[in-house]
Amino acid sequence: MFNMAPKKTALKKSLGETTMLKRSVSTRAKRNSDVKLVDESSKRKAVSPLKQLSKRSAFGDITNDADLSKKIATNKRDSKKNVETISHVVKKNLKESENGNKAVMPHKKTGRSNIPTFPPKVQMAKANIKPEKVHSSSVSKPTCDKTEVLTSVRVKSPDSTDNELYLTAVEELKKLTTKDEERKKEPLPPPGVEDFDAENMGDPVQVSEYAMDIFSYLKEREAKFVIDNYMERQTSINTAMRALLVDWLVEIQENFELNHETLYLAVKLTDIYLSKVTVSKETLQLVGAAAIFIASKYDERMAPMLEEMLYVCDGAYDKKELIRMEINILNKVGFELGIPLSYRFLRRYARCSKVTLPVLTLARYILELSLMEYTFVSESDSKLAAAALLLALKMKEISGWTKTLQYYSGYSLEEIKDLVLKLNDMLKMKPKEALSTVRNKYSHKIFFEVAKEPVLAEVNL
The missing domain is CATH 1.10.472.10 (Cyclin-like)
Known part of the structure; x- marks a missing residue:
């Protein structure tokens, strides 16, 4: 099932006859009969942990508390009544105000008022509402559509005078929209270039608005992960051993059916670590195994288990060694896993x-x-x-x-x-x-x- 490791004959030629008999990359032809951590009769199946756990809300067990749920429902009803009462008072006083603007009626179905909440320091004289009757805790922020009748509601600025003009909510919204469009405005491609992002602008999955910025950012980050000629500093390994390790990682990716991004990230993590730490030939496979284990956790929906990673190493390492190497790699790369690939x-x-x-x-x-x-x-x-x-x-x-x-x-x-x-x-x-x-x-x-x-x-x- 997991024929993922290179042949021992190849390893003996590159790593030596005596050093890798015990700790080596596992053979494809021979399996260790004593190590049976994975069922060899069938392919590895992803078992969702959700089947073993009870349902829980995102904010704890609030929804499972019956008494607390009743309290929340009661507070919502009281809050709704307070909003309707205040909306009625605001509607009545706005009709009597000197500007003569027509108040917005509550929604027929929900009973919500579409009148926006006034800022804390807005002059409330026109509404003629006594401050002690209005409690901020009982007033919820109303929801309203951009195109509704907000044009008839005028909000006075705190520093303005009676002779100054009022700005409507729609006018303020137009200003914000204009600024946002100017910020997102990108130069068009030159003549003869197909605008791929414009063609897929209607598909939210493509994120066409940010695609150019994303890949420009990734190109800028490449300078942070430049790898030098580290083999000159390595005394126990060479390029042939590295190629053998990468070949083994490709086989792991294929057998576990991992994403290709996982493979590329694992190779990148291995090279970055080797450029900063001198390792022995007995430890080289452990570095690769920990690198692809980290990459799987970062990029896979369901990463392989720790026991599976130890199994493909043919028992050359134990659990503590793999976890310790995983920590060392993360520390050396500074926990920077968003590497351009x-x-x-x-x-x-x-x-x-x-x-x-x-x-x-x-x-x-x-x-x-x-x-x-x-x-x-x-x-x-x-x-x-x-x-x-x-x-x-x-x-x-x-x-x-x-x-x-x-x-x-x-x-x-x-x-x-x-x-x-x-x-x-x-x-x-x-x-x-x-x-x-x-x-x-x-x-x-x-x-x-x-x-x-x-x-x-x-x-x-």
């Missing part, structure tokens, strides 16, 4: 340029292969996503870097040209048997068998 940028660029799903899947395959290559660790995630998409377009013999892609990515063809060539050289490398998880994954029909796509001998840009 190349996968998110790729989806944004592909959707804005309206590429087909096979093209997007091919770009995802290229991007996922780059996770195992240490040479791409220091590259910008947004730039790497743009280069992967351009290479996929070239492999599918589709038009190259269009104005739309340049506008939404923020990169010109010259800026990503060298990175595209590096990615193509990666594809031309002879596949390694120990690092075959990604290729096997994307050779399936569900991924359009993009791993079998012919590699370009030369990229014409």
Whole structure:
């Protein structure tokens, strides 16, 4: 069921013959018969904890208290009567006021008054209401629609005189709306660029009003998570061991059916931690296991259990070691888990340029292969996503870097040209048997068998 760990033969070559016999990445062929933490007869099923818990309201057990519920209902009825009484007095006195404005009648169905609540320091002479009869605790804020008859109700400013003009509530609302529209106003795309966000403005799920700001913010945050050449400081591990670990993480993501964002975040957390802490080869797998455990909690609806993570490590670590490593990683990254990921940028660029799903899947395959290559660790995630998409377009013999892609990515063809060539050289490398998880994954029909796509001998840009 959980054939997720790399082969021990590959580990022996890279990690040594004697050091990883006990604490190693688990084998795919052999299972530890003594460790039976997960049912091997069936696939892991998500069991909702809600079935074991009783229902509870968001603010505690208030709704389950019968006496308290009666008190709340009684207070609501008393408050409603007070509002109706005050509304009647306000209506009567407004008719007799010198400005002659017509008062707003209460709603026929609910009995609520649509008269807005006066500010604390507003002059109340025109309403002729005695202050001691009006209690703020018994008056609830009325609800009213913007287009209702609020134009007939005029509220006097505390510092104004009788000769000054009054501003209606609708006029104030128009001022606020105008300011809000000016704040949200964005420059239109240049000629020849499709306005993807404008096309999806009616869909609230797309958040088209904020999409450009969100990805601009993510590009700004990339400078905070730049990873240097940390392998020079590592004395016990090398790039081959890191590639083997990433291959194992890909297999975990596939078997647990985790989101792709979880995989990318786990690899990013692993690289950030390794750039700050020198680890031994016995601890490398523990770092990867804790990283994907943290990423699952951050990005998954239901993350794998702690026992499941220990199981896929083939009993190499215990519960305390995994929890301690989880705490160490969170401390080293400063609990900053909103890290910009190349996968998110790729989806944004592909959707804005309206590429087909096979093209997007091919770009995802290229991007996922780059996770195992240490040479791409220091590259910008947004730039790497743009280069992967351009290479996929070239492999599918589709038009190259269009104005739309340049506008939404923020990169010109010259800026990503060298990175595209590096990615193509990666594809031309002879596949390694120990690092075959990604290729096997994307050779399936569900991924359009993009791993079998012919590699370009030369990229014409």
